[in-house]
Amino acid sequence: MDQEFNVTYLTLDGxxxxxxxxxxxxxxxxxxxxxxxxxxxxVVYLIWKQPTLHEPMYVFIAALLLNSVLLSTNIYPKLLLDFLSDTQVISFSACLFQFAALYSLIDSEFLLLAAMAYDRYVSICKPLHYQSIMTRRTISIFLTLAWLLPAAEFVAMAAVRAKQRLCGFTLQVIFCNNSIYKLFCETSAAVSFYGIFILLNMVACPVLFILFTYARILLICYHSCGEVRRKAAHTCLPHLLVLGNMFFLVTFDVITVRLEANIPKMARLILTLQLILYNPLFNPIMYGLKMKEISKHLKKLFAARTR
Known part of the structure; x- marks a missing residue:
């Protein structure tokens, strides 16, 4: 702790x-x-530049990929600095910010996937009402809520945590995540309840909504023609793969942090990196190559660059 400036520093020992x-x-x-x-x-540039991609589904994809950029920028620059530094430390306030931004953006990803699921449901199950339901205003509301709701909840969490006393100053990770909970001297029941509320509200509810929505889509497609089934599979499969991967990683992150048993350092490092590596790196591949319209414009872009 730096007494002169009254700044508390934490060591990243992962x-x-x-x-x-x-x-x-x-x-x-x-x-x-x-x-x-x-x-x-x-991919975001292509969606913004091409008028044919100015549809709700592609707007949500662009928002999801932009969310991945923000999440990565919250972690990677500090990580790169630490690699070249003699000491790997971070101020307590910066750690709280990194923690809040990380999980706020992760929860935003779940809400964006829920918005995409709803868009697919309306497109496939209520095609005649699609234009009247998925208006620009509706899209703007979904995007605003997807980013502002998690941010507000984690800012409140960080504000409460900032006032609590620390009994530890070393994190066994390489960036600030849920492990920060282990540093506090005590945790009130109200704070624990609020954390559970955020988990249920921002992760469990969107996941259940997405599963319910796709169950309805599959049920309707089962009784429809082959063309409808192909359309549903082509547009819904990438969303389900991204959802399954993200839910698995977040569940693992929550469980491992709360396990009292000592986890080998290498295993902890690998599990921690997965949370910030898989989706930001593979989402553009998933949507850029698997979505026919985006893939078509990508091929045109690279063909023009190679001429």
Whole structure:
């Protein structure tokens, strides 16, 4: 703790043999971060630039990919600095910000996937009413709520945590996540209840809504013609794959942090990295290659660049 400026610093002690492999780590993570930025931003640019992609489904995809860019930017720059630093520390206030931003953006991803599921439900199950339901105003409301609701809830959580006393100053991770809970001297029942409320409200409810929505879609497609079934499979499968992957990683993150048993450092590092690696890196591949319209414009873009 720096008494002169009254700033509390936390040590990030989740790195493995950083003194030996710091430049290798830096190169690999920088490459991953650049790939995330380039791939996500390319698809977002195409959706923004092409008038044929100005449909609700593609707008939600662009929002999801932009969310991945924000999530990665919250983690990777600090991670790169730590690789080149002699000490891996972060101020308590910056750690709270990183923690709140991380889980706020993760919850935003679930809400965006829920909005995409609703869009697919209206498109496939109520095609005659699609234009009147999925208006620009509706899309704007969905996008605003998807980002503002999680942000408001985690800002409130961070404000409460900022006033609590710390009994530990070392995190066994490489960035600030749920492990920060273990540093506080005590946790009130109200704070624990609020954390459970956020988990149910921002993760469990969207996941249940998505599963219910796709169950209805599958039921209707089962009684429809082959063309409707192909359309449903083509547009819904990427969403379900992204949802399943994200839900698995978040569930694992919540469970592992609350386990009292000691988890090997390497295993903890790998599990922690998965949360910020898979979806930001593979979402643009999933939507850029699996979505026919986006894939078509991507091929035209790269063909024009190679001429």
């Amino acid at each position: 790195h493995m043999e950083l003194h030996r492999f710091r430049y290798l780590y830096f190169t690999v993570v920088l490459t991953v971060y650049v790939l995330i930025l380039c791939s996500n931003c390319t």
